[in-house]
Amino acid sequence: MTAEPARDHGRRARADRRRTELMGAAYELVVTRGFRAIGVADIAASAGVSHGTFYNYFANKRDILDAVIDHCFVRIRDLLLGPEGDDTPTTLDAFCARYARVVDRCYDLVATEPGLVNFFLLEASSIDDAVLDRCLHNARAYAAESVAKIRLGIANGYLNPTLDPEIAGEVLLAILVSALLSALRAGSDGLTQDRVRTQLVAFLRTALGAQSD
Incomplete structure (x- = not known):
């Protein structure tokens, strides 16, 4: 050089x-x-x-916000999906256990970085339409990863073969948002962490799992 x-x-x-x-x-x-x-x-x-x-x-404060939003989503993904974020479960039990850990990490994230979750869920979307679009773009990237995992689960035989992977991927994204919102409420509505984890995972098992003969 x-x-x-x-x-x-x-x-x-x-x-x-x-x-x-x-x-x-x-x-x-x-x-x-x-x-x-x-x-x-x-x-x-x-x-x-x-x-x-x-x-x-x-250019200004609003300009740097785009970089902040992208960083927020990377951090949320890393913290919620954990070190096994790129791994693919090979059984329904492993798939459900993985999302049980994701639910628990939602609560850990709210406990350790409540400002990040509040910004992501409550403030960002109200700033302007461009911020909302950027948030949705980042959320779609997570949903795309979820769609890939749904396809592999179907291929491995533990997820229902009649599923629409695109819709099922959106369901996984909704599970994440639901767990974060429940964590923010901190059980004030009677939805404790154990109850939320148990019910969301049971829903995934019933809604997405392959039916046994």
Whole structure:
């Protein structure tokens, strides 16, 4: 690598690092204080940079929100699906056990990062239509992963072969959102974590499982 390309690579790496730092600062502020309560000055100060530096990377506060939303969804996916997120169950019992763990992780997420869940479920969609579209785009990516798992479950014989994989994938997404909402209510409506886990998993087993002869 010649000197000039090496310098270009170094500049790009520094720019990517600075952009990531700004996004990380914005993320922390959004989930702790809310998007509407912060400004560019708060983000720049949290990242330890000047106003001018911020505007080298993002046009305004609304512009950085897109990066924050994408990061939120990546974090939610990683935290809820866990280290086995890309694994594929080979039996109905394993499939149900996997989603029982997802339900429990919904409660863990609300307990450890309530601001993230509140932003994702309650604030983000009310900011503007573009934010809602971006949230839906990210949610569809999770649903697409779920559709792939449904197809494999059908192929492996433990999910009902008459299922529409697209609809069943949406059901799995709805299960996740339902568990998060129940966790936010913290059992105030009588829906304890054990009850929510048991009932949601039983629903999955009955609604999606292959019928035994």
